[in-house]
Amino acid sequence: MDSSNTDINNNNVHEPMLQSNGSEVEPVSSELEEALSDDSLSFFQRIKKATWIELKNLFRLAAPAILVYMLNNLVSMSTQIFCGHLGNLELAAVSLGSTGIQVFAFGLMLGMGSATETLCGQAYGAQKYDMLGVYLQRSAVILTATGIPLMVIYIFSKQILLLLGESSAIASAATIFVFGLIPQIFAYAVNFPIQKFLQAQSIISPSAYISAATLVVHVLLSWVAIFKLGWGLLGASLVLSLSWWIIVAAQFVYILLSERCKKTWTGFSLQAFSGLWDFLKLSTASAVMLCLEIWYYQIIVLIAGLLDNAEIVLDSLSICMTIAGWVFMIAVGFNAAASVRVGNELGAAHPKSCKFSVIVVTSISLALSVILAILVLILRNVLSYAFTGGSTVADSVAELSPFLAFSVILNGVQPVLSGVAVGCGWQAFVAYVNVGCYYLIGIPIGCLLGFKFNLGAKGIWSGMIGGTLIQTIILVYVTLRTDWNKEVEKARNRMDEWGDKTEQLLKE
Incomplete structure (x- = not known):
């Protein structure tokens, strides 16, 4: 569609759209858009009705998404807890291996997978259902190829950690743990495209059931491998990799058997190997945006490893980061809901719904994060005992709890706005901001602050919080000034562009 000839306004945003095969279809009706446009109601009546509608939409998406992310996080957290009871060295090794190496791969794969989130979300809203399966497969191909150089990084993780200045004992132990995580790289490569494919269709509950069942299996297998068979760190990481592959396999079986995916999954296609360069460029922009966010706080742990008394510092910081990561899963659930809602509504040409959805999801996520921050402060003296019994680490965690609480509040807003960015396709802009x-x-x-002014972990974390605060303010400002009618037009042009490429590939 030629954007110069398109007039997006309240009177014509509902005009028919085209499937990728050229057939004309009516856009998906929106109860929310109708409520916001109902002139028979007063302003406050419209807002009240729209809020109730959007809350139902939001929690229908966010609640199972939060459960999925929390359960998946608990899989990794349970491994850290088991290893922590082996000793402080093992806890530090797992923390460094997970935070310093594993999260690198996680961030890259999740970031590249968010390209699927943008395209699938807008294609589903535009009723171009046949493209969702193609996008899933293209993303899986690209992410699997990306996994090969990541595997090399895992293999040379000890040399990398030593080069970064970590102690030899911790680096050696961390490397043993990291070796067992190599199969997990390729589980990520398939999981994230599948996850975004399902989320774009608002299919999230099955993933929650799968994750819950996998967590039970994972805890049992981890206990057997670590304590009964004595496989230690390597056994713990191998079980973790296996658990992620169980999640991948179960989700894919669901796609194959579910009636809800019949329109969007039509089988494997050679189109998955076509147009990869354009898809890679979009995936790269997505990866840069999300990787810079995910890696940011993990760098605290790497830098803290250079401080004096590194073992205690690493233990306390890793516990705080694990708790922050667990709480972060709630915001990530709202991130997923925001991305789906914005992507679907943009694809369906509903600008008012997009704007209202952003306001509601951000407000709810912020309110919950404030409550959780208060709980962190109340429980600051006992938080660490779930991970280790040492009183020295417990005291250190208690001292860092105000920084943890403030981070929790910021994470109630920033991930949601990132979800909005993904739904709109703003990844490249946000990457520069990050x-x-x-x-x-x-x-x-x-x-x-940490080294020059001798503030240690508190100084390092203070600087990180400052950067996050500035980034959040910028995203709030940009979101408030967004012209959602123009975003609808951009979404249409994007779907037309990718649809035209598909038609061209089919003719070749």
Whole structure:
């Protein structure tokens, strides 16, 4: 569609759209859009009705998404807890291996997978159902290929950690754990495209059931491998990799058998190997955006490993990061809901619904994060005992709890706005913002406070929080000034562009 000839306004945003095969279809009706446009109601009546509608939509998506992310996080957390009871060295090794190496792969794969989230969400809203399966397969091909150089990083993880200045004992133990995580790389490569494929269709509950069942199996297998068979760190990481592959296999079986995916999954296609360069460019922009976010706080742990008394610092920081990560799963659930709602509504040409959905999801996520931050402060003296019995680590965690609480509040807003960015396709812009706020402001200030002013972990974390705060303010400002009618037009142009490429590939 030629954007110069398209007039997006309240009177014509519902005009028919085209399937990728050229047939004309009516856009998906929106109860929310109708409520917001109902002139027979007063302003407050419209807002009241729209809020109730959007809350139902939001929690129908966010609740199971939160459960999925929390259960998946508990799979990794349970491994850390088991290893923590082996000793402080093992806990530090798992923390460094997970936070310093594993999260690198996780961030890259999740980031690249968010390209699928943008395209699948908008294609589903535009009723171009046949493209969702193609996008899933293209993403899986690209992410699997990306897994090969990541595997090399895992293999040389000890040398990398030593080069970064970590102690030889911790680096050696962490490397043993990381070796067992190599199969997990390729589970990520398939899981994230499948996850985004299902989320775009608002199919999330099955993933929650799968994750819950996998958690039970994982805990049992981890206990047997670590304590009964004595396989230690390597056994713990191998079981973790196996658990992720169980999740992948179960979700794919669901796609094959479910009636809900009949229109969007039509089988394997050679189109998955066509147009990979364009898809890679979009995936790369998505990866840069999300990787810079995910890696940011993990860098705290790597930098903290250079401080004096590194073992205690690493233990306390890793516990705080694990708790923050667990709480972060709630915001990530709202992130997924925001991305799906915005992507679907943009694809369906419902600008008012997009704007209203962003307001509601951000407000709810922020309110919950404030409550959780208060709980962190109340429980600050006992938080660490779920991971280790040491009183020294417990005291260190208690001292860091105010920083943890403030981070929890910021994480109630920032991930949701990132979800909005993914739904709109703003990844490249947000990537530039992240570079400036995180890596040109946050990390340098954190290092200055931590080492030059001898504030240690508190100084490092303070700088990081400053960078996140500036980034959040920028995203709030940009979102508030967004013209959602123009975003609808951009979404239509994007779907037309990718649809035209598919038609061209089919003719070749």
